[in-house]
Amino acid sequence: xxxxxxRALLRLSRHKALLLLGGGAILLALPFVAMLGxxxxxRILDLAILYVFLALGLNIVVGFAGLLDLGYIAFYAVGAYTxxxxxxxxxxxxxxxxxxxxxxxLLACLFGVLLGAPTLRxxxxxxxxxxxxxxxxxxxxxxxxxxxxxxxNGPQGITLIDPVKFGAFSFSSRTEIFGYTLVGPQKYYFLxxxxxxxxxxxxxxxxHSRIGRAWQAIREDEIAAKAVGIDTRNMKLLAFAxxxxxxxxxxxxxxxxxxxxxxxxxxxxxxxxVLAMVVLGGMGHIPGVILGAVLLAVLPExxxxxxxxxxxxxxxKVLVDPESLRMLIFGLALVLVMRFxxxxxxxxxxxxxxxxxxQEGRT
Amino acid sequence: xxxxxQQLINGIVQGSIYALVALGYTMVYGIMGLIxxxxxxxxxxxxxxxxSALGALMALGLPMGLAAPLAxxxxxxxxxxxxxxxxxxxxxxxxxxxxxxxxxxxxxxSIILQNLAMMIWSRNYLTFPSLIEKVxxxxxxxxxxxxxxxxxxxxxxxxxxxxxxxxxxxxxxxMRATSQNLAVARLMGVDVDRVIAAAFIIGSAMGALAxxxxxxxxxxxxxxxxxxxxxxxxxxxxxxxxxxxAGAMLGGLLLGxxxxxxxxxxxxxxxxxxxxxxxxxxxxxxxxxxxxxxPSGLLGEKTGERA
Numbered sequence: 323x324x325x326x327x328x329r330a331l332l333r334l335s336r337h338k339a340l341l342l343l344g345g346g347a348i349l350l351a352l353p354f355v356a357m358l359g360x361x362x363x364x365r366i367l368d369l370a371i372l373y374v375f376l377a378l379g380l381n382i383v384v385g386f387a388g389l390l391d392l393g394y395i396a397f398y399a400v401g402a403y404t405x406x407x408x409x410x411x412x413x414x415x416x417x418x419x420x421x422x423x424x425x426x427x428l429l430a431c432l433f434g435v436l437l438g439a440p441t442l443r444x445x446x447x448x449x450x451x452x453x454x455x456x457x458x459x460x461x462x463x464x465x466x467x468x469x470x471x472x473x474x475n476g477p478q479g480i481t482l483i484d485p486v487k488f489g490a491f492s493f494s495s496r497t498e499i500f501g502y503t504l505v506g507p508q509k510y511y512f513l514x515x516x517x518x519x520x521x522x523x524x525x526x527x528x529x530h531s532r533i534g535r536a537w538q539a540i541r542e543d544e545i546a547a548k549a550v551g552i553d554t555r556n557m558k559l560l561a562f563a564x565x566x567x568x569x570x571x572x573x574x575x576x577x578x579x580x581x582x583x584x585x586x587x588x589x590x591x592x593x594x595x596v597l598a599m600v601v602l603g604g605m606g607h608i609p610g611v612i613l614g615a616v617l618l619a620v621l622p623e624x625x626x627x628x629x630x631x632x633x634x635x636x637x638x639k640v641l642v643d644p645e646s647l648r649m650l651i652f653g654l655a656l657v658l659v660m661r662f663x664x665x666x667x668x669x670x671x672x673x674x675x676x677x678x679x680x681q682e683g684r685t
Numbered sequence: 686x687x688x689x690x691q692q693l694i695n696g697i698v699q700g701s702i703y704a705l706v707a708l709g710y711t712m713v714y715g716i717m718g719l720i721x722x723x724x725x726x727x728x729x730x731x732x733x734x735x736x737s738a739l740g741a742l743m744a745l746g747l748p749m750g751l752a753a754p755l756a757x758x759x760x761x762x763x764x765x766x767x768x769x770x771x772x773x774x775x776x777x778x779x780x781x782x783x784x785x786x787x788x789x790x791x792x793x794x795s796i797i798l799q800n801l802a803m804m805i806w807s808r809n810y811l812t813f814p815s816l817i818e819k820v821x822x823x824x825x826x827x828x829x830x831x832x833x834x835x836x837x838x839x840x841x842x843x844x845x846x847x848x849x850x851x852x853x854x855x856x857x858x859x860m861r862a863t864s865q866n867l868a869v870a871r872l873m874g875v876d877v878d879r880v881i882a883a884a885f886i887i888g889s890a891m892g893a894l895a896x897x898x899x900x901x902x903x904x905x906x907x908x909x910x911x912x913x914x915x916x917x918x919x920x921x922x923x924x925x926x927x928x929x930x931a932g933a934m935l936g937g938l939l940l941g942x943x944x945x946x947x948x949x950x951x952x953x954x955x956x957x958x959x960x961x962x963x964x965x966x967x968x969x970x971x972x973x974x975x976x977x978x979x980p981s982g983l984l985g986e987k988t989g990e991r992a
Contacts, residue, residue, distance in 0.1 A: 388785070390785050390788065390789075392792070440973060440976070440977040441973065441976060441977075444976055444980060445784075447720050447784060447785070447788050448923075448976055448980070450720075450785075450788055451720065451916070451919060451923075451972070452969075452972060452973055452976060454916070455916060455920075455968070455969035455972055455973070456969065458913075458916070458965070458969065459965075459966050459969050462962075462963065462965055462966055466962050466963065590912070591796070594792060594796060597789070597792075598793075601789055646800045646803055646804060649796055649799075649800045650796075650797060650800045650801075652793075652796060653793045653794070653795075653796030653797035653800065654793070654797060655793070656789050656790065656792060656793030656796070657775060657790050657793035657794060657797065660779065660782075660786050660787070660789050660790040660793070661775075661778055661779065661790065664782060664783075664786055
C-alpha cells in the first residue's frame, strides 16, 4: 500500500511534474533572491506565506462550506495570544512550541465551536454579522483584560515573545550553513513554507474526501444536502472548527515571528483582508486562493515603496498615505470582483459552472 | 435608584439614535433581503458633512439657529445621494447574484467609504460645534439636558413621518408590496427599481439625521464612528425583527436601554472584574441571544427557511 499523496504524485504527467519541480525550486530560491534587496523583503515574503496559510484556513470555511466568516482574525488572535502568554516573560512561562501550537489550535477550535454551535443553523448573512461581532468582542477583551488582573497587558500588548525553537536551534537568530549566513526571516520562511505545503496537502485531501463533498453539497443547496442525509449542522461545525484551528496555528507562528502582539494587529480590517484574498483568488479553489493571498499580501507592500516617491514627484507632497491606499485596494478588490468576476481570478471549474448555472436559472 | 433612572434616560436617548439607523437597515432588508453593511458609513458621512457645513456656514456669520438646519439639510442631501449611488452602482447589478455576493460588496463599499472619509476629513477626532446652549433639568435625582430631549423628540417625529409615508402614501404601498413579493409587485405594475432606490434614499436621510444627532450629542465625530454604530443598529433591527419597521424602533430603544443599564451595573454585577468599557459587548450578546432563541425577533413573523 502506497500513501495516496505519493500515489497522486506518481500519477502526475511529465508536464505537471516539471511544473511542480520548477515551482518548488523557485520557492526554495526566493528568500535568497529577496535577501539581495534586504531583510525587509524577506519579511514581506514571510508575511505573504503566513497570509497564504490563513487564507487557506478561511477557504475551508468560506470556500468549501460556503459560510461567510467575518471574524476569522479572532481565531488568529487566540492563537497568537496563546503563544504570547505561554512563551514570554509576561507570565514567566517558556513552553516549547510543540506544546503551545496544539494548545493554540485547540483553543481556537474551541472558540470556533462555541461561536458556531448557536449560529450555524442561521442563514448565511446572519452568520456573517455574528462572526463579525465575535471578532470585535475578542478584540475588546484583549484590549481590556489588563485590569484588575493583568492577563493580556491591554493595548500595550505583549513583548519579548520567544521565537520558535528546536532545542538550541532558534529561528530568530543567524545561522551559518555551508558558509552562507541564514538570517532569522529566511529561516522562518522555510518553516512557514513547510507548514504551508502541509496545509495545501490537507486542503486537497479534504476537498476530495467524503467531508469535502458534503461541504460542497451544503454550499450549493443546504436543504437538498440535508435531504440526502448529510448532517449539515455537524458538517458546518466541522468546517468552522477546522478553519479556526488553522487560524490558531497561524496566529502562534505570527506571535513567535514578530516577538510582539497587540490587539491592534487583530482588527476587523485583517479579517476583511483575508476574506478579500479568498474572494479575489476564487472561493474554494486552492491555487486561486494562494494566488489571491500572494497578490494582496505583496501588492500593497510593493505599493508602499512606489506610492510615496511617485506622489512626492507629482505633487511635491504626500496626499494619500500608503496605509489607506492599501485599505482602498482591499475594498475595491471586493467590490470589483463581486461585480465583474464573482468566481474570482482563478476559479475552480465546478465553481464556474455553478455560478453560470445560477445566473441562467434566475434570469 | 437614581442610577437606574439616569441610565434609563441615557438609554432612551442612545436608543432613539439606534432606532433611526436601524430603520435604514430594516427597510432595505425588508425589501430586498440585503444587509446594507455600508449604512453605518452613511451615518458617519452624515456627521462629517454636517461638521464641514456648520464650519462653512458659521464662517459666513450665519446664526446657529439658521446654520444648524441648513447643515442638517446638507448632510441629508449628501447622504441621500450617497445611498442612491450605492444602490445604483454597487447593489443593483447584483440583484440576481447568490446571497453572499452583495454582502461582500457591501463590506467592500464600507471599507472604501471609510477610507475616503479618512482622506477627506483626516484620521483625527473632529469636534462637533455645540448647537444650542445646554440646559440641564433634574427629575427625581436624574439629569437630562435639552439636547437629549431634542434628540428624542426629533427621532420620534421622523419615525412618525416614516410610518405615515409607508402606510398612507402610494410609494409606501408600493414599498410594502415589493417587500412582500418583489416579482409579483413588478407584475402589478410597481416600478420595483424606483421603490428600492427610494428605500435606500429614505434610509440614508434618516441615517444622516442620526449622524447629525450623534455628533451633536457627543460633540465629536470620527471616520470610524459608523462601524460600531452600524453594527449596533443592525443588532437593534434583528432584535425587533428585521424587515419590520415598528420592530426596528422597539429594538433600537430596547438595545439603548440594555446597553445603558448594562454599562451602569456591570461593575457591580461582576464584582469590579468587568468595567463599563465592556459596554460594546452587550449588543453582541443580545444579537447572539436573539439569533439563538428567537431568530425572527420580537415583532417579526416566524418564517420558514429561505424559499
